[in-house]
Each structure stands twice: as C-alpha cells, then as structure tokens.
Amino acid sequence: MSVERANTLTAGWASVSPAGVFSAAVVYPLLALLATVAGGRAAEELRAVAPTPLELPVRGALGVWTREGTPLTLDWAARCDPRLTGDPAIDRPLLDAWAAAQTGAPVPPLPPFGPDDGLVLASALAVTADWQEPFTDGVLRPADGPWAGRRVASLHRRGPDLSAVRVAHTPAGPVTLLTVAGTADVDVVLCTAGGAAPPGAVLAAAVTARPAGSSRPPSGPCITKGLVDAADPEPELVVKVPRFAAVAAHDLLGLAEVLGLGAAAGAGTFPGIGPDALRVTAAGQSVAAAFTGPGFRAAPVEPAPRVQAPVAAATARRLRVTVRFDSPFGHLTVHRPTGLVLMAGWVSDPEEAQ
Incomplete structure (x- = not known):
C-alpha cells in the first residue's frame, strides 16, 4: 500500500514539474511522519497523500528539524537532536554534512533555509x-x-x-x-x-x-x-x-498542493511537536543521478x-x-x-x- 501511494506521489510530481531528477519516495516518509503529529486540516491533507509509513529500501537522508528555543513535547524532543540554531552559517554546513553522512554519497547542497525557520523538512537521496x-x-x-x-x-x-x-x-x-x-x-x-x-x-x-x-x-x-x-x-x-547526469535542489513548498503541505504551511497545526503555533517554513530536497x-x-x-x-x-x-x-x-x-x-x-x- 505504501509503495503504491509513494509511486502515485511520484506520478503527481512528474505531471506538474518533470525536473531533471527528483525523488518523491524520499519525501513520502517525512509526510507520513508529519501526518501523525499534525492537527486539523494539515493532518487531513497529509494523510490524503501519505496515509501509511514507508521504510526506504536504500540509504537516504530524511529529517524534520526544529529551531533552538522552540518548545517541544517530550516525545518530539527525544527525536530532535541536534536542532537548528537560526544562524545559516552554522545550520547550512550542519545540514549538508548530515545529508552526505546519511546517504553515503555526494549530493548537492540542500536548498537554503532562513534564520526564522521554525520547522524544516530536509531530504536527500543518492542511489548507486x-x-x-x-x-x-x-x-x-x-x-x-x-x-x-x-x-x-x-x-x-x-x-x-x-x-x-x-x-x-x-x-x-x-x-x-x-x-x-x-x-x-x-x-x-x-x-x-x-x-x-x-x-x-x-x-x-x-x-x-x-x-x-x-x-x-x-x-x-x-x-x-x-x-x-x-x-x-x-x-x-x-x-x-x-x-x-542531473543534480537538483528542490523547494518542496513550491509543490505544496501535490505534497499535501498547503495547510501545514499555516500556523498552529502540529500539536504533536509542540504547544506553540508552528508551521512548515522550509522544505527542501537534494538529489543527484548519473547514467x-x-x-x-x-x-x-x-x-x-x-x-x-x-x-x-x-x-x-x-x-x-x-x-x-x-x-x-x-x-x-x-x-x-x-x-x-x-x-x-x-x-x-x-x-x-x-
């Protein structure tokens, strides 16, 4: 079921934005995770796209990052270490090093994130x-x-x-x-x-x-x-x-409707992460491929x-x-x-x- 839904997501992405290379498969597990901690309309949209979990059969970098100082539930706090500082000079090398370590292969830099980003989705994939x-x-x-x-x-x-x-x-x-x-x-x-x-x-x-x-x-x-x-x-x-060969860095919020992130970019939609109003302020993917x-x-x-x-x-x-x-x-x-x-x-x- 999860594979079929992930492939449907790939087809939907392809139909609206057929880039040189992209991976809906590596985004799907993040969307399924967010669906379990979102509330209201955001939860409905995310569950419509990614209703069940998916374990990737290859190495990939998948992360939901929060900013230091953001109040978190005890369950979510246990998942989020380290956290973003809000300083791009520190956070960008941190995320890029994390992506390379998780994939075990060179990938292009992740898209830029701003100092005010409270909730960041990040994914990277490299297949050999x-x-x-x-x-x-x-x-x-x-x-x-x-x-x-x-x-x-x-x-x-x-x-x-x-x-x-x-x-x-x-x-x-x-x-x-x-x-x-x-x-x-x-x-x-x-x-x-x-x-x-x-x-x-x-x-x-x-x-x-x-x-x-x-x-x-x-x-x-x-x-x-x-x-x-x-x-x-x-x-x-x-x-x-x-x-x-193709390398790409995608701003996933530009595909918010396809990925079920429309309402998630609003305020106060993630009670499973923290008590304060929280929204997805950045979502990016880096991917590389060569035939x-x-x-x-x-x-x-x-x-x-x-x-x-x-x-x-x-x-x-x-x-x-x-x-x-x-x-x-x-x-x-x-x-x-x-x-x-x-x-x-x-x-x-x-x-x-x-």
Missing part, C-alpha cells in the same frame, strides 16, 4: 548500482526532432534479451519502456513517447504503466526492427541512449571504456530490434523487489560528444 551488462561509449546523431544535427554523447549496448524493451498503452499514448537491469536490486527504466506527448504526461504514465503483453518483438516509439546478416539467427536487441557506462551513479559521469568486438563471418539472418533514445526521454530508478520508484526525471538537453 552497477549494470548487469555494461555499456560502451558512442555518438548519437539525431536526424530529426529537437536534437537534430547534434552530436550527442551516448552509450551503446547489444544483447539477446528482447524482453528488456516493452510498450505500454497509456493516457499519454504508446510509451516505450526499456529496463536496464542493475545490481543491488536497482533497475533504471527509460521511457519515451517519441515526442508525441508532454514530458510530465509521459513520465507520470510510465510510473504506473502496464506494458502490453505479446510474445512478438514490440512496436512503439523509437523502436525499429529488421533482418540483418549475422553469425547466428538469435534475435538481438541494440540500445542507444544519451549519457546523462554512465558501468552503472547508475550519484556522481559525475565518467566515460565508459571502448571495447572492440570481433566481427564474425555472416552465415545467417537475425532479427535486430533497435531502441534509440534520440529525443527527450524520461528515467525512473526502481527498487526491483518492491517496485518503489526511488528517483525520476526527464532528460531534455543531452551532453555533447567530445
């Missing part, structure tokens, strides 16, 4: 996984679309597993979904409608998409099929995708090594299915055992090839 089958570096040269004429730094891979690519029929139209399997129970799902629908609609649809079942190789956006000369008749899947040759990284992109494959003499014809992401596309980082979408984002401006 190696690909089960690595990519090699290449160059994409889109012939049409928004990237036409550009030389895009890309990653290429080929193999026999045609089941990695699927097509889902969604409210945004047909959406091609490519699953790139990683280690540590993490997969990355790339999604595209080939420019036929807005980014938010495609990304939101991909979160809950149910691919069309078929024993035949799928047909959909950015997929081509054909017979080619080969050493054996086994079908082949070729993947060409831009290398990408590289060896794997999915929460760090800058490093080029993948080039591998020269021997060319065997052609003795047969094989079916080649090519998935080519040569126009803006989305990405979902998914925890394989639970289906929880850990991160999501939209790639609109690819890296130029050197």
Whole structure:
C-alpha cells in the first residue's frame, strides 16, 4: 500500500514539474511522519497523500528539524537532536554534512533555509548500482526532432534479451519502456513517447504503466526492427541512449498542493511537536543521478571504456530490434523487489560528444 501511494506521489510530481531528477519516495516518509503529529486540516491533507509509513529500501537522508528555543513535547524532543540554531552559517554546513553522512554519497547542497525557520523538512537521496551488462561509449546523431544535427554523447549496448524493451498503452499514448537491469536490486527504466506527448504526461504514465503483453518483438516509439546478416539467427536487441547526469535542489513548498503541505504551511497545526503555533517554513530536497557506462551513479559521469568486438563471418539472418533514445526521454530508478520508484526525471538537453 505504501509503495503504491509513494509511486502515485511520484506520478503527481512528474505531471506538474518533470525536473531533471527528483525523488518523491524520499519525501513520502517525512509526510507520513508529519501526518501523525499534525492537527486539523494539515493532518487531513497529509494523510490524503501519505496515509501509511514507508521504510526506504536504500540509504537516504530524511529529517524534520526544529529551531533552538522552540518548545517541544517530550516525545518530539527525544527525536530532535541536534536542532537548528537560526544562524545559516552554522545550520547550512550542519545540514549538508548530515545529508552526505546519511546517504553515503555526494549530493548537492540542500536548498537554503532562513534564520526564522521554525520547522524544516530536509531530504536527500543518492542511489548507486552497477549494470548487469555494461555499456560502451558512442555518438548519437539525431536526424530529426529537437536534437537534430547534434552530436550527442551516448552509450551503446547489444544483447539477446528482447524482453528488456516493452510498450505500454497509456493516457499519454504508446510509451516505450526499456529496463536496464542493475545490481543491488536497482533497475533504471527509460521511457519515451517519441515526442508525441508532454514530458510530465509521459513520465507520470510510465510510473504506473502496464506494458502490453505479446510474445512478438514490440512496436512503439523509437523502436525499429529488421533482418540483418549475422553469425547466428538469435534475435538481438541494440540500445542507444544519451549519457546523462542531473543534480537538483528542490523547494518542496513550491509543490505544496501535490505534497499535501498547503495547510501545514499555516500556523498552529502540529500539536504533536509542540504547544506553540508552528508551521512548515522550509522544505527542501537534494538529489543527484548519473547514467554512465558501468552503472547508475550519484556522481559525475565518467566515460565508459571502448571495447572492440570481433566481427564474425555472416552465415545467417537475425532479427535486430533497435531502441534509440534520440529525443527527450524520461528515467525512473526502481527498487526491483518492491517496485518503489526511488528517483525520476526527464532528460531534455543531452551532453555533447567530445
């Protein structure tokens, strides 16, 4: 239930603000916690978005911070140490160091918080996984679309597993979904409608998409099929995708309606935290992601090594299915055992090839 509600939150965020990278999953547990200590309309809004707790299956930084001098209930006081001083020169390094220590990986600085902030929500996430089958570096040269004429730094891979690519029929139209399997129970799902629908609609649809079942190789956006000369008749899947990296710092109060924080930004709504009037005065998230040759990284992109494959003499014809992401596309980082979408984002401006 919690995973489904967290994924619904991801879809809602995507539909209104499809950023380069964001994580509703790491915000959801904070909202569920606040729902247990809020009162009145704030509690109703928070429970509507996050009615049940969720334990993240990966390391993340999640915190509700209060300012020194704010009266707290005994229960809440036991959870809140250290507390914010109100001095940004002290609090900002404190929060950034906390985020790095909790995630165990480099993340961008958290959004700024002011000296008068009484209740601060802070979250950060960095996910790392190696690909089960690595990519090699290449160059994409889109012939049409928004990237036409550009030389895009890309990653290429080929193999026999045609089941990695699927097509889902969604409210945004047909959406091609490519699953790139990683280690540590993490997969990355790339999604595209080939420019036929807005980014938010495609990304939101991909979160809950149910691919069309078929024993035949799928047909959909950015997929081509054909017979080619080969050493054996086994079908082949070729993947060409831009290398990408994204870092982002989000002001979550800008998404207050989506996250159920509208009334929480009012006064006197958290009796479970303290007796005085208290409201959420700041809410921020930092998140980083990079799709590289060896794997999915929460760090800058490093080029993948080039591998020269021997060319065997052609003795047969094989079916080649090519998935080519040569126009803006989305990405979902998914925890394989639970289906929880850990991160999501939209790639609109690819890296130029050197």
